[in-house]
Amino acid sequence: MPDCIFCRIAAGEIPATVVRRSGDAMAFRDLDPRAPTHVLVIPTAHVAAVRDATGSDGESLLGRLLQFAAEVATDLGLDAGGYRLVTNTGPDAGQSVAHLHLHLLGGRRMSWPPG
Numbered sequence: 001m002p003d004c005i006f007c008r009i010a011a012g013e014i015p016a017t018v019v020r021r022s023g024d025a026m027a028f029r030d031l032d033p034r035a036p037t038h039v040l041v042i043p044t045a046h047v048a049a050v051r052d053a054t055g056s057d058g059e060s061l062l063g064r065l066l067q068f069a070a071e072v073a074t075d076l077g078l079d080a081g082g083y084r085l086v087t088n089t090g091p092d093a094g095q096s097v098a099h100l101h102l103h104l105l106g107g108r109r110m111s112w113p114p115g
């Protein structure tokens, strides 16, 4: 595995504002928030991007990750206003950290399509 900043956050080696943990996932505040609520939801084990979560293990991991993100959104009071879940994959999408993460964004009206 490459030296990975989100693996180090998952291991507690780099501090982060943790919102919630589950058996194999965690949610923490983005360092550079782009919305009033901006949380990153990651698997604690290293997976580079959504396309790398393959097979039946990947299928169940992605399912759990989405459910976990929805629980976090509920915890943070986002259900009434709604929210956006985004996962960037590769350079065209602007992925800057090669550890699968969902951006959970909420608390303001958002435009579509993204830039």
Ligand code: 5GP
Pocket (backbone or CB within 6 Å): 005, 014, 016, 017, 028, 029, 030, 031, 032, 033, 040, 087, 088, 094, 095, 096, 097, 098
């Ligand atoms: P990406 O650009 O890969 O979709 O998203 C990476 C996100 O990770 C960015 O929104 C960035 O602000 C966030 N980020 C990068 N390094 C750190 C860090 O050390 N701590 C936290 N909490 N967020 C980070």
Ligand code: ZN
Pocket (backbone or CB within 6 Å): 004, 005, 006, 007, 008, 045, 046, 047, 098, 099
């Ligand atoms: Zn990692």
